[in-house]
Amino acid sequence: MPPTTHARLLRWVDDMATLCQPSAIHWCDGSEEEYRALTAGMVSQGMLIALDERKRPGSFLARTHPSDVARLEERTFICSANAEDAGPTNNWADPVQMKATLRGVFAGAMQGRTLYVIPFSMAPIGSVVAKIGIEITDSPYVAASMRLMTHMGRPALEALGTDGDFIPCMHSLGAPLPPGSRDSSWPCVSDPGKKYIVHFPDDPSIWSFGSGYGGNALLGKKCLALRIASRLARDEGWMAEHMLILHLTSPAKRDYYLTAAFPSACGKTNLAMLEPSLPGWTVRCLGDDIAWLHIGDDGRLYAVNPEAGFFGVAPGTSPRSNPAAISTIARDTIFTNVALTADGDVWWEGLTEQPPAGLIDWQGRPWSPGSPTPAAHPNARFTVSAARCPVIDRQWDDHAGVPISAILFGGRRPGVIPLVNQAFSWEHGVFLGATTGSETTSATIGKTGVLRRDPFAMLPFCGYHMGDYLGHWLEMGERLGRHAPRIFFVNWFRKNADGRYLWPGFGENVRVLKWITECIDGRSVATSTAIGLLPSPGALDVSGLSLPEEAGRDLTGIDVAGWKREVTLIADFFRTLGNRLPPRLASMDEELRQRLDAPNPRSAQAGGAPGGAGGG
Ligand code: OXD
Numbered sequence: 001m002p003p004t005t006h007a008r009l010l011r012w013v014d015d016m017a018t019l020c021q022p023s024a025i026h027w028c029d030g031s032e033e034e035y036r037a038l039t040a041g042m043v044s045q046g047m048l049i050a051l052d053e054r055k056r057p058g059s060f061l062a063r064t065h066p067s068d069v070a071r072l073e074e075r076t077f078i079c080s081a082n083a084e085d086a087g088p089t090n091n092w093a094d095p096v097q098m099k100a101t102l103r104g105v106f107a108g109a110m111q112g113r114t115l116y117v118i119p120f121s122m123a124p125i126g127s128v129v130a131k132i133g134i135e136i137t138d139s140p141y142v143a144a145s146m147r148l149m150t151h152m153g154r155p156a157l158e159a160l161g162t163d164g165d166f167i168p169c170m171h172s173l174g175a176p177l178p179p180g181s182r183d184s185s186w187p188c189v190s191d192p193g194k195k196y197i198v199h200f201p202d203d204p205s206i207w208s209f210g211s212g213y214g215g216n217a218l219l220g221k222k223c224l225a226l227r228i229a230s231r232l233a234r235d236e237g238w239m240a241e242h243m244l245i246l247h248l249t250s251p252a253k254r255d256y257y258l259t260a261a262f263p264s265a266c267g268k269t270n271l272a273m274l275e276p277s278l279p280g281w282t283v284r285c286l287g288d289d290i291a292w293l294h295i296g297d298d299g300r301l302y303a304v305n306p307e308a309g310f311f312g313v314a315p316g317t318s319p320r321s322n323p324a325a326i327s328t329i330a331r332d333t334i335f336t337n338v339a340l341t342a343d344g345d346v347w348w349e350g351l352t353e354q355p356p357a358g359l360i361d362w363q364g365r366p367w368s369p370g371s372p373t374p375a376a377h378p379n380a381r382f383t384v385s386a387a388r389c390p391v392i393d394r395q396w397d398d399h400a401g402v403p404i405s406a407i408l409f410g411g412r413r414p415g416v417i418p419l420v421n422q423a424f425s426w427e428h429g430v431f432l433g434a435t436t437g438s439e440t441t442s443a444t445i446g447k448t449g450v451l452r453r454d455p456f457a458m459l460p461f462c463g464y465h466m467g468d469y470l471g472h473w474l475e476m477g478e479r480l481g482r483h484a485p486r487i488f489f490v491n492w493f494r495k496n497a498d499g500r501y502l503w504p505g506f507g508e509n510v511r512v513l514k515w516i517t518e519c520i521d522g523r524s525v526a527t528s529t530a531i532g533l534l535p536s537p538g539a540l541d542v543s544g545l546s547l548p549e550e551a552g553r554d555l556t557g558i559d560v561a562g563w564k565r566e567v568t569l570i571a572d573f574f575r576t577l578g579n580r581l582p583p584r585l586a587s588m589d590e591e592l593r594q595r596l597d598a599p600n601p602r603s604a605q606a607g608g609a610p611g612g613a614g615g616g
């Protein structure tokens with residue numbers, strides 16, 4: 001018996017079951033027993049490997065099919081009624097035709113499998129911003145992961161009541177098991193051209209077919225909490241962003257809540273759990289990937305983490321880069337595509353300097369340091385509940401969220417972009433966010449290390465026209481007025497001519513956060529320049545760091561020639577957004593060009609800088 005009398009939900013599940021022909025239906029309650037049964041079932045079927053109970057209690061390793069290792073932007077569609085509304089940065093398809101195509105590919109897709117019905121809430125159940133989704137899937141890996149990543153199970157179904165609104169999220173691996181056929185350890189559709197990750201923002205609803213991996217399959221995350229939510233947020237007057245949320249406390253015990261938007265695999269998890277190198281400072285984590293931002297009754301901007309867990313990039317995560325993440329994943333974690341050690345534990349590049357002997361790589365092959373490919377896939381992940389994090393903030397699942405005093409943007413930029421730059425105003429901050437560029441990473445299928453514009457780190461996640469999205473940010477600034485958080489741009493990834501990083505990063509990033517708090521508090525620590533407000537000489541606390549002088553100059557100075565090239569690249573990018581680009585952004589690029597042409601772009605600007613610097 002289904003555990004609900006919600007008529008629309010029952011009708012939808014019935015319709016999907018008739019279409020997909022599963023051999024059984026299981027309504028997930030989110031209990032511990034259910035999680036144990038799901039993982040034990042996968043271990044006996046060979047979909048999961050149980051890790052050594054003493055070394056990594058309650059933890060598992062999944063190895064995906066080699067074709068199913070990352071998000072698939074090429075096969076991600078925004079099917080709004082009008083093609084125009086999806087904009088030039090999204091793939092669009094006609095919603096009526098796409099639904100017909102999808103009904104065709106889903107027909108019989110779950111034969112021989114169990115259909116799981118997963119009720120979940122994005123944001124804590126009962127929060128003013130919470131949205132309830134129901135995911136249907138034939139993947140027990142997805143069902144188990146959704147329990148770690150979302151507020152999943154019976155309470156979400158109860159919150160829905162008998163007629164509440166929900167977002168239908170339909171998922172299948174696309175690998176039916178007709179009688180007599182053998183299952184594989186990672187069923188999926190191996191031809192990327194036959195996978196679909198489809199959003200219908202006007203319904204709203206989501207259909208995903210053929211991939212069992214991460215954001216393609218855990219539909220609460222990128223599909224609901226970013227692509228669908230960004231469109232709802234625009235319509236309803238809030239913001240759904242690709243941002244971490246952190247709580248910083250100074251030695252004087254002042255509290256600051258910050259959000260930061262960096263493209264995928266650019267260190268959001270590391271910053272969210274930072275262990276400060278400066279004494280007296282603490283960081284507590286509220287989220288590492290997504291923030292839902294709304295204006296509270298007091299006019300300030302509040303952030304809620306819609307997720308309940310972390311789906312973090314494993315390679316590079318180490319006791320040095322992120323000690324809190326290492327403790328978080330000490331137990332009760334599902335690892336995907338990492339290497340297996342001879343004693344039943346996990347390993348990935350960067351975890352230790354020397355790889356242990358006897359490794360098995362992510363594809364199940366013996367691996368040694370001479371092997372031609374990495375032991376862990378570069379986009380290997382850990383999936384773990386937020387509650388396991390030793391530095392989780394006590395307010396991380398607060399219904400109202402936390403008041404934000406600064407928003408950071410950033411990307412991987414080996415040249416030009418300084419370590420930190422404060423926007424003159426909210427409007428100028430929107431310009432900085434809009435012009436975010438970053439080298440591509442292995443979080444998505446495709447070439448890595450290529451500079452691409454990734455406005456607000458939302459390029460793969462904005463569920464409507466990017467030009468309208470930028471307009472929405474400008475409007476939110478007008479509504480926030482004097483309560484608007486300060487906006488900063490950071491770049492931990494600046495390199496010298498030999499390709500070496502100039503900034504030590506990780507725990508030392510607190511030095512930049514410290515300067516940011518001084519800006520928030522109105523201390524005069526910044527100098528107005530052509531590009532924004534840069535740390536005044538001596539204002540950035542680099543005590544105890546042995547930074548070469550030219551590193552300091554490159555990190556906090558202006559590469560005028562580089563910026564002039566940047567202005568042209570920005571103009572080229574803005575042109576791709578066509579006539580929906582807010583004109584104010586185009587004029588800000590032109591004003592930047594003029595400021596760079598002025599006699600001294602490195603010092604205070606005579607009349608060039610946009611107003612409203614607000615206490616540099
Ligand atoms: C993620 C991503 O998984 O951005 O968070 O790709």
Ligand code: MN
Nearest residue numbers: 242264265289
């Ligand atoms: Mn992300």
